[in-house]
Amino acid sequence: MTGSPFELEPIGVVLTPFETSDDAPRQGLGGEEPAHGDIVLSPAFEPGLAGIDAGETVDVLWIADEADRSILRVRDGERGVFSTRSPHRPNPICVTTCRVRAVDGRRLAVSGVDMLDGSPVVDLKAPLE
Incomplete structure (x- = not known):
């Protein structure tokens, strides 16, 4: 099965x-003290x-651009x-649910980040209810 490649615009x-991945928590909001980011x-x-x-939550779709795309088995x-939910996958599209702490123009202050600094964001979605 082959498909046409396509591009996502961050x-x-x-x-x-x-x-580094060693610095980041395994799961954003699942940790004892969720980390903050923007x-x-x-x-x-x-x-x-x-x-x-x-106060709301938002699902952040982001690219683990430093992930190893050749890994198909983990653990x-x-x-x-x-x-x-490993970031290492053929298409390293990741989803993290974050809690919005503040909105200031085009900046969202959030808690529950588990991404590396500078990771590209490709979409934001309201979480499933």
Whole structure:
């Protein structure tokens, strides 16, 4: 099965204190003390933030651009990547649910980040209810 390649345009970037995968928590809001960060959208996408308020959660779709795309099995080979939330996968599209702490123009202050600093953000979605 082959498909045509396509491109995703990042809508912004996430700013976090994490420089390496060893620094980052395994799960954002699932940890004891969720880490704080900022999502900064490109100016063209700022109107898309209308309706997002402090206290809400948002699903952040981001690219693990430093992930190893050749890895198909993790946890010492016992699990395939599609049965995990590992960032190492053929298309390293990741989802993290974050809590919005504040909205300031095109910047969202959030908690629950587990991304590396500078990771590209490709979409924001309201979480499933």
